[in-house]
Amino acid sequence: MAETKTYTGGCHCGEVRFEVTADISNIVACNCSICQKRGALWCFVPAEQFALRAGADSLADYQFGRRTIHHLFCQHCGVGAFSRGVSSKGGETIALNVRCVDDVDLSALRITPFDGRAL
Ligand SMILES: [Zn+2]
Numbered sequence: 001m002a003e004t005k006t007y008t009g010g011c012h013c014g015e016v017r018f019e020v021t022a023d024i025s026n027i028v029a030c031n032c033s034i035c036q037k038r039g040a041l042w043c044f045v046p047a048e049q050f051a052l053r054a055g056a057d058s059l060a061d062y063q064f065g066r067r068t069i070h071h072l073f074c075q076h077c078g079v080g081a082f083s084r085g086v087s088s089k090g091g092e093t094i095a096l097n098v099r100c101v102d103d104v105d106l107s108a109l110r111i112t113p114f115d116g117r118a119l
Contacts, residue, residue: 021045044096050082
């Protein structure tokens with residue numbers, strides 16, 4: 001069921017809205033210190049496949065550790081719909097929290113564990 005489609009999504013209160021073109025059928029559940037607590041399910045997409053449609057002013061940035069990833073979240077509702085970083089190949093990358101895609105059926109997705117804690 002791998003299929004690249006354009007999806008919309010956003011945070012809980014609706015301030016932050018995005019559009020993304022991606023195959024979201026294969027996603028990653030990471031066990032690193034922040035993902036474990038947040039419960040995000042990630043799909044990594046090149047930044048050019050992602051567009052922030054609303055809410056740039058509502059985003060706050062959280063960084064920790066090596067400070068390479070921007071864990072953005074909505075200042076109003078606290079939901080982190082996506083993070084920004086740079087891939088190992090050097091490309092601007094969006095880590096999309098698939099839980100924030102509109103009407104996503106989480107039970108239809110294949111979730112792969114990722115041992116981020118070991119990094
Ligand atoms: Zn919000």
